[in-house]
Amino acid sequence: xxxxxxxxxxxxxxxxxxxxxxxxxxxxxxxxxxxxxxxxxxxxxxxxxxxxxxxxxxxxxxxxxxxxxxxxxxxxxxxxxxxxxxxxxxxxxxxxxxxxxxxxxxxxxxxxxxxxxxxxxxxxxxxxxxxxxxx
Amino acid sequence: xxxxxxxxxxxxxxxxxxxxxxxxxxxxxxxxxxxxxxxxxxxxxxxxxxxxxxxxxxxxxxxxxxxxxxxxxxxxxxxxxxxxxxxxxxxxxxxxxxxxxxxxxxxxxxxxxxxxxxxxxxxxxxxxxxxxxxxxxxxxxxxxxxxxxxxxxxxxxxxxxxxxx
Numbered sequence: 001x002x003x004x005x006x007x008x009x010x011x012x013x014x015x016x017x018x019x020x021x022x023x024x025x026x027x028x029x030x031x032x033x034x035x036x037x038x039x040x041x042x043x044x045x046x047x048x049x050x051x052x053x054x055x056x057x058x059x060x061x062x063x064x065x066x067x068x069x070x071x072x073x074x075x076x077x078x079x080x081x082x083x084x085x086x087x088x089x090x091x092x093x094x095x096x097x098x099x100x101x102x103x104x105x106x107x108x109x110x111x112x113x114x115x116x117x118x119x120x121x122x123x124x125x126x127x128x129x130x131x132x133x134x135x
Numbered sequence: 136x137x138x139x140x141x142x143x144x145x146x147x148x149x150x151x152x153x154x155x156x157x158x159x160x161x162x163x164x165x166x167x168x169x170x171x172x173x174x175x176x177x178x179x180x181x182x183x184x185x186x187x188x189x190x191x192x193x194x195x196x197x198x199x200x201x202x203x204x205x206x207x208x209x210x211x212x213x214x215x216x217x218x219x220x221x222x223x224x225x226x227x228x229x230x231x232x233x234x235x236x237x238x239x240x241x242x243x244x245x246x247x248x249x250x251x252x253x254x255x256x257x258x259x260x261x262x263x264x265x266x267x268x269x270x271x272x273x274x275x276x277x278x279x280x281x282x283x284x285x286x287x288x289x290x291x292x293x294x295x296x297x298x299x300x
Contacts (some may be wrong), residue, residue: 034246044212046249050276
C-alpha cells in the first residue's frame with residue numbers, strides 16, 4: 001500500500017503553532033462527513049476506539065472542538081508484529097457559522113462513529129413562501 | 136532623444152516572432168490530451184482497485200504473545216451483524232460492508248471524507264491456532280479477534296540457548 005493512501009486513511013492532526021503536547025500519544029484527525037439538511041447540519045466522524053465516555057466536545061465562542069481519547073489497545077504482554085493503523089487520540093475543530101443554534105447541539109456515539117446534529121437557528125431556516133393568485 | 140526607444144515594442148511583432156518557434160496551439164493541445172490520457176491509463180494498473188475509488192479499506196494491527204495472536208481491525212460505523220469472520224487452516228478472513236446512511240432522502244454533502252463500501256481482508260496466520268477457542272469481539276468500532284496458538288505450535292517453538300564460544 002502506498003504511503004499516500006495510508007495518509008488518507010488516518011491523518012495526524014496538526015498542532016497549533018508553538019504548542020507542545022503534554023501527552024506522549026499521537027493525535028489523529030478523524031475523517032468527517034458534513035451533510036446539510038433543511039433544518040440541521042449533520043457531522044459524522046469516524047473515531048474507532050472512542051465511546052461516549054471518552055468523547056469530549058467543547059464549544060467556545062464559535063469554535064467547536066471534538067476530542068476522543070483512545071485507550072492504548074495493545075494489551076500488556078502483547079507485542080505488535082504488524083501495524084497498519086497508529087494508536088492515538090482523535091481531535092478536530094470546526095468553526096460554526098452564526099446560523100447554528102448553539103443550545104440545541106446534540107451528539108451521539110455509536111460503534112466508533114460520532115454523530116453531531118447542529119440545528120439551524122430559526123432565522124437561518126429555509127422558508128417556503130406561498131404564492132397566491134391575485135384576485 | 137530618440138523618441139522611438141520610449142515607445143514599447145509592438146505586440147504584433149512579438150507574437151509573429153514567437154509563432155515561428157511554437158507549435159500550433161491545437162497540436163499542443165492534442166499532445167497535452169494524449170499525455171493526460173496516458174497518465175490516466177497508466178495509473179489504472181499501478182494502484183489497487185480499492186484505493187483508486189476511495190472505497191472503505193480498513194486497517195488492521197496484529198499483536199502476538201507467546202500463547203496467542205491478536206488481530207484488531209478498525210471498523211467504525213459497522214454493526215456486529217455486518218461483520219463476517221472466517222477461519223481456514225492458515226488464514227483469517229474478515230469481511231463486511233460499511234453502509235452509507237440511507238434514511239435521509241434530501242441529502243446534500245458539503246464535505247465528504249469517510250469512505251463506504253464492502254471490504255474483505257485476509258491475513259495469513261503465523262502459526263497453527265486452536266480453532267475452537269478463537270474469539271471475536273466488537274467494541275467501539277474496533278473488531279478484536281483473539282486466536283490462541285495450538286498446543287502443537289507452542290511446542291514447536293524451541294528456544295535455542297546462545298553460549299559463548
